[in-house]
Amino acid sequence: MSTAYSKDEIAALQEKAKRHLWLHFTRMSSYADSDVPVIVRGEGQYVYDQNGKRYLDGLAGLFVSQIGHGRTEVAEAGARQAAQLAYFPLWSYAHPQAIELAERLSAMAPGDLNRVFFTSSGSEAVESAWKLAKQYFKAIGEPGRYKVLSRSIAYHGTSLGALAITGLPGIKEPFEPLPAGGVRVPNTNFYRAPEFVANDETAFGLWAADEIERAILREGEQSVAAVFLEPLQNSGGCFPPPPGYFQRVREICDKYGVLLVSDEVICAFGRLGYYFGSERYAYQPDIITFAKGVTSGYAPLGGMLVRDALMEPFSDGHATFLHGVTFAGHPVSCAVAMANLDVFEKEDLLGNVRAHESAFRATLEKLNDLPIVGEVRGDGYFYGIELVKDKATRLTFDDDESERLLRGFLSHALFDAGLICRADDRGDPVIQLSPPLTCTQEHFDEMEQILRSVLTEAWTKI
Numbered sequence: 001m002s003t004a005y006s007k008d009e010i011a012a013l014q015e016k017a018k019r020h021l022w023l024h025f026t027r028m029s030s031y032a033d034s035d036v037p038v039i040v041r042g043e044g045q046y047v048y049d050q051n052g053k054r055y056l057d058g059l060a061g062l063f064v065s066q067i068g069h070g071r072t073e074v075a076e077a078g079a080r081q082a083a084q085l086a087y088f089p090l091w092s093y094a095h096p097q098a099i100e101l102a103e104r105l106s107a108m109a110p111g112d113l114n115r116v117f118f119t120s121s122g123s124e125a126v127e128s129a130w131k132l133a134k135q136y137f138k139a140i141g142e143p144g145r146y147k148v149l150s151r152s153i154a155y156h157g158t159s160l161g162a163l164a165i166t167g168l169p170g171i172k173e174p175f176e177p178l179p180a181g182g183v184r185v186p187n188t189n190f191y192r193a194p195e196f197v198a199n200d201e202t203a204f205g206l207w208a209a210d211e212i213e214r215a216i217l218r219e220g221e222q223s224v225a226a227v228f229l230e231p232l233q234n235s236g237g238c239f240p241p242p243p244g245y246f247q248r249v250r251e252i253c254d255k256y257g258v259l260l261v262s263d264e265v266i267c268a269f270g271r272l273g274y275y276f277g278s279e280r281y282a283y284q285p286d287i288i289t290f291a292k293g294v295t296s297g298y299a300p301l302g303g304m305l306v307r308d309a310l311m312e313p314f315s316d317g318h319a320t321f322l323h324g325v326t327f328a329g330h331p332v333s334c335a336v337a338m339a340n341l342d343v344f345e346k347e348d349l350l351g352n353v354r355a356h357e358s359a360f361r362a363t364l365e366k367l368n369d370l371p372i373v374g375e376v377r378g379d380g381y382f383y384g385i386e387l388v389k390d391k392a393t394r395l396t397f398d399d400d401e402s403e404r405l406l407r408g409f410l411s412h413a414l415f416d417a418g419l420i421c422r423a424d425d426r427g428d429p430v431i432q433l434s435p436p437l438t439c440t441q442e443h444f445d446e447m448e449q450i451l452r453s454v455l456t457e458a459w460t461k462i
């Protein structure tokens, strides 16, 4: 298939993009004198731009394309469904695709997470979980519980409710005041652990978990509804949970009757080598929120998996969960999700991640010889590389340096060199990698080589 557009087509696209399209979380002014990157096609682990240039998709789009690009069988499943029943709501009605997918996800999920409430995105999934927690506690006679704890620098979405749970002050500030009740606790960034636990990861993890208990007591035990945690925190650059962390968090949640919500919008569907990140780290959530990888992006879908007990107050009489969105559990998206999960099974993608994750890590760890690389961390097919000014002291970059390094150089240089990944400074500066789950050593090597050359050049610019 030809991917190159003619010169005239490229110019026309650029003009329309600059005049009419508003990119998300993007300084539009940065495209005043340069082209908007336009991706026109994907195949396997690669995507192609309007000039036909190839890029390794080291971020799976945006932590989405688990099975890779260009899978016609998944696209065709969506087309067949659109022809048969393009749309019907889940408000009072059901359709076979939502029913079958709900059953399949329940069977895959850990423990008694047997009920699926679909949404169309991750933010909606997170917000639905908070709303369910609030209404559930009102229904069982604990109406004072509305607060939610989440970790510093964690990203849980952008709609106002989800944003109140998000722990990134910079993206919240323009929208204050946000819904009341969001409370921050420390994250599990062991590289920047407080000194008194800096040499003992287990002690650090227990301290971080115990901070959740201290926050519950500080806020008032009867006011806290839920704790929202990702299995492995994305924002900040891939913070895995220290040993024992989630087990202690589970104990704390049980002790105070607080719901544990595992926000697996990124970590589910193979990212960590399991269908759910909570399986990998052996804890039982009360709610799992998901999106992204459930369809590998062939259509949008999100949702939450809920424990049987949370549904109980809504199963009798007039009780109704007063929440819904038009496109939740869209038939095309559900059909696509089923076809996506068929690919997972047929190609044993979980097995592929588990077989190759150590090689992926080892390949990235070769970059440790560069002076700018402070730490490589993560699990599965999900890694962050923290960039530092001084390896020995772990000194980070100041705001100006970070701006020049990340926005001024790295983002463009990595893209120009043919690697899509993320240079992010919402915490300390990091590069993030989260490639399709079909990647093998040749792709790890390509990532390492491009990163090596671009990071080496970056060091000369500091």
Ligand SMILES: Cc1ncc(COP(=O)(O)O)c(C=O)c1O
Pocket (backbone or CB within 6 Å): 121, 122, 123, 124, 126, 155, 156, 157, 158, 230, 234, 263, 264, 265, 266, 291, 292, 302
């Ligand atoms: C952990 C987590 N929760 C929620 C969201 C929000 O998902 P969406 O962008 O689909 O609304 C994201 C998005 O990246 C996420 O990473």
